[in-house]
Amino acid sequence: DAEITQSPRHKITETGRQVTLACHQTWNHNNMFWYRQDLGHGLRLIHYSYGVQDTNKGEVSDGYSVSRSNTEDLPLTLESAASSQTSVYFCASSESGIPTDTQYFGPGTRLTVL
C-alpha cells in the first residue's frame, strides 16, 4: 500500500547543530509539504514543493530549507537548530493542483532542541 513515512520519529539535538528530517512518500504525488505543529498555533506551513526541483517558502520558513531531487522525497533541514524550533513536524503530500485533493500526512517527527 502507498504511504508516507517520516524519520526519525523522535529526535533530541543541541542548539546550533544541523538537523535533517526525512520524508518519503510512495503515492507518486507531485505536491509535498512540511508543517510544524505547536500548542496554540496549530499547523503552520514551513516549505512546500510542486515537483522535482521546485521549492517554495511557507509562512514560517526562516531557519529551514528543503530540496527536491526526486518525486518521493522532501527532506527538511534545520541549518542551525534553535530552541524555538522544538516542535512536532509533519510532512504531507497530495496528488495534483486543486484544493480538494486530499493531503496525506505522515506520522510526524517530534524534535526537541536543547
Place this chain on the structure above:
Amino acid sequence: QKEVEQDPGPLSVPEGAIVSLNCTYSNSAFQYFMWYRQYSRKGPELLMYTYSSGNKEDGRFTAQVDKSSKYISLFIRDSQPSDSATYLCAMSVRGANSKLTFGKGITLSVRP
C-alpha cells in the same frame, strides 16, 4: 487577526451528545473548506470537505459552510468515544494548488 480562527477548547461531552465545532475566517477568497481529524500522536487525516456554501453529510458528520458570515461548522451526531480527537478546520483559495490554511484545532473528548 489570523485568517482562520477556531474555538480553542478543549471540549468534553457525554457519549451520544451532538457536537458542534466552528471556525471563522477573514479571507473572502477561500472557496474550499475542509475538516481534518487528528488522533493523539498521529498525523491529521481528511474527514470532510465542502466547496462554497451549503451542507454536506457523511454518516454522523455534517459539514456546513456559510460564506456570507465567513463561518464553517462540523456537527457530529450521536458522538462516540472513538470520536475523541483534535479537529482542525482548513481552507484554500480556488486555484491555490492545494496550499491550505489551518485553524489551531480543538480537542474533543467524548466520555463513555
